[in-house]
Amino acid sequence: MGSEREGHEASDRRLRVAHVVQYLSVGGIERMVERMALAGPEHGLEVEVVAYLEDGPLRALLEARGVAVHLLPTSPGLSPRLPLRLARLLRRRRIDVVHSHHLGPFLYGGVAARLAGAAHVHTEHSVEFYDAPRRRAIGRAMSSLARVVCVAPEIARWRREQLGSDDLVIQNGVAVPPLDARARAAARDALGIGADRFVVGCVARLSAEKDHATLVDAFAALVASCPRAHLVLVGDGDRRGAIEERIRTAGLESKVSVLGRRLDTEAILPAFDVGALASVREGLPLSLLEVxxxxxxxxxxxxxGVPALLAEAGGVVVPPGDPAALGRALQLYADDADRRARDGAAARTLVQARYSDTEMNRRYAALYRQVARPARR
Structure with missing residues (x-):
């Protein structure tokens, strides 16, 4: 009877969850962590965030909303001391569940969770980082100590075949804003883009795996037949200089807006007629779901997970690294407003039904309670 009561109390108390990430920037993983942290109280959770490589704007956003954020400055490369520092923090903050994102946090967060007596949940956002035998060995070893969640069935299938891991799938979720024609006009006014423009938008880190070069080349082909086209790039990264030079070389400066890192993405998205992503590697991109x-x-x-996602609703899938195919797909939507409206409505309906952040947060909260250990005394 006593153990039954203790189990009931442990299940009802507010669980303390710590998300472990590398950066406090505003990329896809970090935006997902932000949403989960802010939604925590609705699900009986006290959520904190720990980063160890780089500070960033996410810290101020979270702290302003009452979320505790911790930075454990660490140099890039393997850090044997980091798990010990992290474990001390976890014990001090009485963390019940560690939730890691990315390969480094998988290792460090997992070891620290074991040392601190906390449960460990890890979300696998993609598998691109398992390109070396050592990394696969880390993934295989850590998977035996954690409950691994994949953001797409394709990722779970790869991990099962390559690492022998039996993982749960919880697909990414986003907020679904109300439809408001005024938001579109306001977004375009703020960006200085006319109401008659055909706007292609891309929200992605300016890095090699996002392949903005292919997108710029595809857009150049689109402009040749659709002079009213305009491209909006939201994001920053180490490829920004090269992308801006490519835009200048193509003579597209007046038709491309490179906005850099933005914290108000939700105010920009309504300006888009179509979203575009030319990545060579992905999991289940939050930016696509948001568009x-x-x-x-x-x-x-x-x-x-992109082909499976777009097979369920409107959208066009093209081969990676093929600017001609990408340009043709954009042209398709530029020429056919009816198809644009039809596919856009289908996309929104799918997100509402299967990819809402409400459902994602509910499932993670249930998982935390399933794996959490009895309350510390």
Whole structure:
């Protein structure tokens, strides 16, 4: 009877969850962590965030909303001391569940969780980082000590075949904003883009795996036949200089807006007629789901969970590294407003039904309670 009561109390208390990430920037993983942290109290959770490589704007956003954020400055490369420092923090903050994101946090967060007596949940956002035998060995070893969640069935299948891991799938979720014609006009006014422009938008880190070069080349072909086209790039990264030079070389400066890192993405998305993503590697991109949630269709490359996502709703899938195919898909939507509206409506309906952040947060909260250990005394 006593153990039954203790179990009931442990299940009812507010669990303390710590998300472990590398950066406090505003990339896809970090935006997902932000949403989960802010939604925590609705699900009986006290959520904190720990980063160890780089500070960033996410810290101020979270702290302003009452979320505790911790930075454990660490140099890049293997750090044997980091798990010990992290474990001390976990014990001090009485963390019940560690939730890691990315390969480094998988290792460090997992070891620290064991040392601190906390449960460990890990979300696998993609498998691109398992390109070396040592990394696969780390993934295989850590998977035996954690409950691994994959953001797409394709990732779970790869891990089962390559690492022998039996993982849970919880697909990414995003907020679905109300449809508001005024939001579109306001977004375009703020960006200085006319109401008659055909706007292609891309929200992605400016890094090699996102392959903005292919997108810029595809857009150049689109402009040749659709002079009213305009490209909006939201994001920053180490490829920004090269992408801006490519835009200048193509003579597209007046037709491309490179906005850099933005914290108000939700205010920009309504400006898009179509979303585009030219990545060579992906899991289940939050940025695509966010565009779809506004009622715009998307064109994206056949990587990760993208083909399965777009097979369920409007959208066009093209081969990676093929600017001609990407340009043709964009042209399709530029020429056919009816298809654009039809596919956009289907995309929004799908996100509402299967990819809402409400359902994602509910499932993670249930998982935390399933894996959490009895309350510490």
């Amino acid at each position: 779809m949630a506004t009622g715009a269709p998307v064109v994206a490359t056949a990587v990760g």
